[in-house]
Amino acid sequence: MNFDMPVHADNPPPVDKDWWRGAVIYQIYPRSFQDSNGDGVGDLAGIINRLGYVASLGVDAIWISPFFPSPMLDFGYDVTNYRDVDPMFGTLADFDALVRRAHELKIRVIIDLVLSHTSDTHRWFRESRSSRDNPKSNWYVWADAKPDGTPPNNWLSIFGGSAWEWDGERMQYYLHNFLTSQPDLNFHEPEVQDELLEVARFWLDRGVDGFRFDTINFYFCDKELRDNPALAPERRDFSTAPEVNPYNWQEHLYDKSRPEMIGFLRRMRALMDQYPAVAAVGEVGDAQRGMEIMGEYTRGDDRMQMCYAFEFLSTEVPTGSRVAQVLDRFAEVAADGWSCWAFSNHDVERHVTRWGLNDAQLRLYLALLMSLRGSVCLYQGEELGLAEAYVAFEDLQDPYGKRFWPKFRGRDGCRTPMVWITDNLGGGFSDAKPWLPIPMDHLSHSVSAQEHDALSVLAFYRRMIAFRKQHPVLAKGGFEMRSANADCLAFERALGGKRMFCAFNFSNTDQTLPPPPGDWRIAQAAGFAGHMEQGGVYLPAYQALFAEYEENSH
Structure with a gap:
């Protein structure tokens, strides 16, 4: 497989501030894309080695999931240093080389910034928890216990249980919307906002073309820490959390999606607009108001360029009626905004399995995705028609899956390594034992097995991406x-x-x-x-x- 493309190092991607509108973006989960050093974990050098393949798909950009230093309790979504690369993935020099090579291939680079929370081992949090009057004491969301010692309010964590964790050093609770090891930053503190804008500037100065902002509507919580109201059973929606999680039993009015967010979005957009052609996509996690928030966050030209919600990432099969319902709702509440549609990503069961698709249906849904008004995100491996992998409990890595096993098996099944070749157990991903097992039935779907088959799923993905590009009406109309x-x-x-x-x-x-x-x-x-x-x-x-x-x- 030779995917080398002509290189014109003196001719970077053209300056087109509107490149993102209707773009096709390919998500790379770096742990599982390509291992270059034989440790069983993918890395930045591995991505560089496979960029020729990515270019052959015809996509406009790549979105790289987090590669920052991290204890990896949530596999990079728990950051300890926003301005470096975890040694597991390489070095800053490797990242710079990746950006150069991608630009040579006319691929733009979007990186995943996780700004709502850090790891509890981040130096900011260590300082913040040390006392109530240190310089960073207000950088995280701290609150006193109720008189009976219980948490300040009824907020729940996406990963199960209370969203508050007691800290015996500071003798207060801190907020964590996800793992207890992921304390939430306090965006009501101006210094926090200023510092995170400088983090974004650091990566913009290194040549990135944009950001994917993780959990963008979680940045602010209610200053008064008011309780969330209960949600009637008939209104419960399981698109952002599994059905076994009582998180779905609340209407999340106060722990996220607060109005103060618009001001920060304007600050971030003003920073991005200082660079020639930068764009961002925000992840909106809200089962009740996801579409409305997406519209609010992308309205006009001073907020985010695009956002995505979970309507097509849910278990509900998108029949013609369902698709029309989503699109009509979008037109109603987000007509001035811009969506980035996706059927799969690193957080949900692969859509081939989630919707029980056969080969013909898989192709039909791709044709639909490539026809929608909005931009498109594809997740690595979906172009091979990969189904969700079964990962046994003893091989499980995801803390979310361990928490709710066996009714919810977590996210490892969509994160197993890419399969490049069929002739070894590592699928061409690594010479070592991979960090997650590769299912035997994935090997027959490898890139090498499909590369020269004009009727393959891979060939069809390439044709539909090219078809969208040949008809700008589909991308921007x-x-x-x-x-x-x-x-x-x-x-x-x-x-x-x-x-x-x-x-x-x-x-x-x-x-x-x-x-x-x-x-x-x-x-x-x-x-x-x-x-x-x-x-x-x-x-x-x-x-x-x-x-x-x-x-x-x-």
């Missing part, structure tokens, strides 16, 4: 719903006099839709079996149709 029911969905995209009609049959039986008015021609490059005849649009089972119309040519 307007959107108008045409029809929707449980089985079918049809909409139009429009840009500069060009229109694209997109229709999808999610059922296992043939379907017929009314034709759109006008003289349309089938966009053959999409490779689907849907077709138009007089009086109708005909869609075989699990098939789509793309048709073009250019207004000024008639």
